[in-house]
Amino acid sequence: MTREEHLLTAMVEAVDTLVDDFDLIDFLHQLCDRCNALLDVTAVGVMLADPSGRLHLIAASDEHTRLLELFALQTNQGPCVECHRNGTARLNIDLSSPAQTAAFPRFAARARQENFTTTHALPMRLRQQVIGALNLFDTRAQQLSDTDARVAQALADVATIAILQHRTLVHANIERAQLKAALSSRIVIEQAKGILAERWNTDFDTAFDALRRHARAHHLPLTQLCRQVTDGTLDTTAIQRP
Numbered sequence: 001m002t003r004e005e006h007l008l009t010a011m012v013e014a015v016d017t018l019v020d021d022f023d024l025i026d027f028l029h030q031l032c033d034r035c036n037a038l039l040d041v042t043a044v045g046v047m048l049a050d051p052s053g054r055l056h057l058i059a060a061s062d063e064h065t066r067l068l069e070l071f072a073l074q075t076n077q078g079p080c081v082e083c084h085r086n087g088t089a090r091l092n093i094d095l096s097s098p099a100q101t102a103a104f105p106r107f108a109a110r111a112r113q114e115n116f117t118t119t120h121a122l123p124m125r126l127r128q129q130v131i132g133a134l135n136l137f138d139t140r141a142q143q144l145s146d147t148d149a150r151v152a153q154a155l156a157d158v159a160t161i162a163i164l165q166h167r168t169l170v171h172a173n174i175e176r177a178q179l180k181a182a183l184s185s186r187i188v189i190e191q192a193k194g195i196l197a198e199r200w201n202t203d204f205d206t207a208f209d210a211l212r213r214h215a216r217a218h219h220l221p222l223t224q225l226c227r228q229v230t231d232g233t234l235d236t237t238a239i240q241r242p
Contacts, residue, residue, distance in 0.1 A: 028059035041136045045069040048132035078107035079121035083133040090121045092143045117141045124160040185223040192226035214239045
């Protein structure tokens, strides 16, 4: 494919996050493949942060890169770690330069052992929210051009938007499920109130108060107690009338 076709494919893959069966791991491995194809780099790694801000390695283009990125996380040093921390891209880092690798000497030494000579780290960021970092490695001493740097950041940005969109959809589905569960619980509670009110020949407020008191006294969720009342598994004479 041409470079333009690769970029268009990456955009389409990002849109696929809107489907229900979106696979985050596969998507990020595809991102690694796109970076390899478009940027002519040797290897790619992707790290994402969990809700507490702790970085995790999610995808890597090969096993050597995976182990190197895990080493970065274990030692808490490396361009990717710094990039996520400050949200700023680090490009054209010469791994043999003590000055350029002063902040992560152990990582640089480990990277050189894997025959990498140059690395680049780009933030996965949307406005002020940084959710991870994209790391590029090269075994050749060649710099990333301005055009390639823009393409790399565009890929990181598209992936970021896709991931955040997926998270929004997941949260929305969770909220809908919670609302559905709440509505179902409300129906069960109203039915139990009606049963008690009818048996006691009293009002709904009195019946509801009795249900709440019984649930608290026996350390039962209110919905569970009400379901026992409605399905007849609980003898309502056990509930103390206020």
